[in-house]
Amino acid sequence: MSASHDQPRTDARPYSEEAAAPTQPRAALKKSAHRANTQRNMSLTAAALVALLGVVSLGQVSDQAPLSAELSRVADTSKRDQAPGQVKRNTDPAPAPLPATDPSPDPTTAPAPAPAPAPAPEEPAVAPAPAPVTTTTAAPEPAPAPAPLASTGTTGAMPVGVPGAWTMAFADEFNGTALDTAKWSNCWFSPTCGTMNKVTTSPSNVSVGGGNLVLSLNSSTSGALVSTNPKGGATTGYEFTTGYVEARIKFPGDGTNLYNWPAFWTNGQSWPTNGENDIAEVLSGKMTVNYHSTSGAHNQGTVPGDWGNNFHTFGLHRTANSADVYFDGVKVKSYSTDDGNAPQYIILNVGASGSSPAAYGAASQVQVDYVRAWK
Structure with missing residues (x-):
């Protein structure tokens, strides 16, 4: 910010030297009167110039801080909402293009940008409706009847090794x-x-x-x-x-x-x-x-x-x-x-x-x- 205050003073010095340069070949009689007149006009002009430069300087001071922060956030400010109090001038030079990825703003010098709307999530595929669950419990399958043992005496027991239809x-x-x-x-x-x-x-x-x-x-x-x-x-x-x-x-x-x-x-x-x-x-x-x-x-x-x-x-x-x-x-x-x-x-x-x-x-x-x- 110190460079903005110094710039008007740098511009004023050549303006005073240019005004004084044409008076040097004139006659000595007119030199004094003209110098006085010139000094008075210089004073008025300087005062007006100072006042004008002060207004411009103030505008620049108030303008450049949010503008600098804004430029650091986005590449194209014409598509962003302006911070309150910011003055938009068509004479401002176009900012240099910024990298595709925005650097993080300094929270001490710039307000937080409005959050960009999140991209709409892709709508998930609709899962097929589950098959209806029945509450009726199926009866367990009966266990197969074991083969009759030699010592059971069941009527299904057959002679060992002797084929035939036996009762x-x-x-x-x-x-x-x-x-x-x-x-x-x-x-x-x-x-x-x-x-x-x-x-x-x-x-x-x-x-x-x-x-x-x-x-x-x-x-x-x-x-x-x-x-x-x-x-x-x-x-x-x-x-x-x-x-x-x-x-x-x-x-x-x-x-x-x-x-x-x-x-x-x-x-x-x-x-x-x-x-x-x-x-x-x-x-x-x-x-x-x-x-x-x-x-x-x-x-x-x-x-x-x-x-x-x-x-x-x-x-x-x-x-x-x-x-x-x-x-x-x-x-x-x-x-x-x-x-x-x-x-x-x-x-x-x-x-x-x-x-x-x-x-x-x-x-x-x-x-x-x-x-x-x-x-």
Whole structure:
């Protein structure tokens, strides 16, 4: 701002020198009078000039500060609103073009510019209306029914490994705490409880627990037996002619030999006329299959494998004139029969043997998971 005040004084000095220059060649007489007149006119002219310059200077002072700030804000002031009190003169030189990006104004020397209107935001795309939400909760899909287990006793259970359209006719899963006497007799021809396989058949050696039927050899003379013989102590029992019977059994043994004289078998009311099928019979420490009838004893021999200390399924498919034996769903023996397809009942027992390793008490236990029969 000091340069604006100094400029009028700089301009006044050449004006005074130019006025004085033409008077130098004139006569001396006129010099004094003319000098006085000139001095008076100079004084008046100077006074007027000073007054005029003062007004112009004041206008410049008041004009240049907002103009300078305005120029620093925008490149073209003709498109901006003027600050209050600013004097617009057409004689002002056009300002030099400013860079495209305006420098920030000094807040101490210029009022804040009016904020430029924000560009209208692009209208967002209209999202599709969401699908209507139903408040009704769909019922969960029922879980698929599990395949029947060997120990469930459901009517849908089928023989292991034996195809055919079977209908279950008898089943005991041994899930209670006592023997079901409607299905079973707890000794050989109860209540007298006779002898079988060299031992007496004692009901005290028969128990049910943990989902298993348990038969024990208590001593060399005291064993156990159960049967479905309705004429041997079972209230209802079960007998069959043609059909399939199956049991899941764990026989005792040491991995090499089986113990004692246990067996899973079927028998008729008149022996040997009505026949006897020894489905799984331990002889001399090995698992064997045998058949007895009026024509004699028909030993089918041993079945290779380790059949002790683990549960296995043993089954008999009986027809009018033949029989097939299955171990774990595999046919291991097949033979002809001559018992006239007479009714037979189911027997499980443990006795003493002179040729198999002996074991008593817990080591002798025959455990039966289930017994089932189909027609």
